Amino acid sequence: MSKLDSIGLRKLECSLGRRGIDSVVRSAWMKQVQGSWAAQRLRGKLLNVKIALKKWNIEVFGNVDTKIKKGSQRRNQIIALKMGERMVEEVYEIKENAMLVGDFTEEEVWCLIRESDGDKSPGLDGFNFAFLKRFWPLMKRDVMDLLVEFHTNLKVLKALLSYFVALVPKVSCPQVAAEAIDYAQKYKKSIFVMKIDYEKAYDSVEWDYLLFMLRGCGFDERWVRWMEGCVYGGTLSALVNGSPTAEVGQLPFKHLGLPLGANPRKLSTWKPILDGLRKRLSSWKHRHLSIGRRVTLINSVLNVMPIHFLSFYKAPNSVIKENVAIQRDFLWRGVKDGSKIPWVKWEMVCKSKVEGGLGIKDVRLFNWALLGKWVWKNMLSLGMLWAKVLHSRYERIESFSNCSDVDRRASWWWKDIVCVL
Incomplete structure (x- = not known):
């Protein structure tokens, strides 16, 4: 899901144990949201919950964001699939395509959520599985509507595959930027300084070949299309000065620990x-x-x-x-x-x-x-x-x-x- 403003949900295990959170989440979730697609409505409701919890967290715990110095990283892997009572680790063992492309049931979705570790770091949307477990009765209808749409349309709404990248300054010496800014100031020149040097991990993957191999291994076309929908169509936006809507031209600003323009x-x-x-x-x-x-x-x-x-x-x-x-x-x-x-x-x-x-x-x-x-x-x-x-x-x-x-x-x-x- 889209990475919106942080609301300190890295401390969800503390928030979920606090009295009053149920009424805050329920009130925010029940607000009317616009959208003809279930994915749009679900995203809107999650945003409402984010905003409400951000305000509630500050009132109850103070500004949690300023207290967090380091975040944990997590690495997700699928090492096997559960097929009945056995675990399947090799692709060639998967022959039950009918089961793979069957309708998503509320029971199997809840089973997945229930058996997931709720204490892991939140995903890009800021919510971890402990939150989903706590409020599943409230959220399940909207989540299941989303999964039904995904099952039918074979794709995920682009709004749920958007994310931000914080640009890390990378220059041999901060004085290169300082000299450019100083020159522009002294000689009354207009200047826009921005150096972008990044490559997404997905850019190094040949997705057409991967999809070809999935089809070659015998996976159902519908299931392959699902995988394609999950990894294709994402949008990336760069954060400038830490914000997607940052104003450009404000001096001084900090760059590699130095106040450029000061x-x-x-x-x-x-x-x-x-x-x-x-x-x-x-x-x-x-x-x-x-x-x-x-x-x-x-x-x-x-x-x-x-x-x-x-x-x-x-x-x-x-x-x-x-x-x-x-x-x-x-x-x-x-x-x-x-x-x-x-x-x-x-x-x-x-x-x-x-x-x-x-x-x-x-x-x-x-x-x-x-x-x-x-x-x-x-x-x-x-x-x-x-x-x-x-x-x-x-x-x-x-x-x-x-x-x-x-x-x-x-x-x-x-x-x-x-x-x-």
Whole structure:
């Protein structure tokens, strides 16, 4: 079925045990829906239930979607068919074509639902078998009408075979997109950036050959047509910015963890990074940490969290000061409220242990070192796409000569690289 907006039904096992869900589902299911086909009516009713449960879930459990970090994957296989009291595993054993193409009975449909694992992850429509088991008396008439239509017409309504694909950004360096957007902004150019590189698994299957083999194995033509109806005719839509109806042209937007189109000189661009550091500190609030463990956490966590941003943008002085203040307060007072006098200058703390310091990275120098790596990469990777983009725009990537002469319309990234030389 179509993949509509997520409603947090990955937590259906919790929802089904909650009082009040029966009345919510029944009320939504009984609403009038339009459609001359049973498949259209069933899809409309499922959509009504989705919308009602989404609202109900938020009222009862809060926003479940924001709490779910990882989803489980499932792999469905048909390893055998049950023929009476025996299991048939080989195609050539299937000779009861009359049974295969017989009418779908309510008993066999319910048997399938009842024996299915209700705790498995939901399918594309968001409903798992636990939901179907619970509300089968309410849904069975509409489901059976759908199956009767399928049995007669030998095909599935296209609306039930539509799905969305979330495009995964795939580029060697996010600065390729950043340079294109920066150029369009500086030179007042219109731009539409979209790179699609995907192939459906079905595209690699020769379906005509598969159907030919099914017929050659002796399957009834009606049954073969059913299989064809299930795998043919699906429609695919791409999600842009996470939505099938996303507005195009909004800047900045996040791409591979970086806010493209944002000004890295503004504190607001770095606010998510600083907020993330403070949030991580709050998670350690109830832990007793020695000063040695604090040093370790500063180097292994607090200095690592902003490394992606620091690798592409030169942090403003205000951001460096705020970052240092967070690290300094954590080092001397831990996660306790209040203030504590820092007895040693931060410059001394950032020196190596051999020089009498604690070996904490100096954020400013660390930022410069990360940006300086691009100079070395540019020298060795002239054939890379991002290097070609820079060379095409600035025409002096090989030597970085005349570093003080930077076009005012150059990108922030290029200015930052030149600035650290």
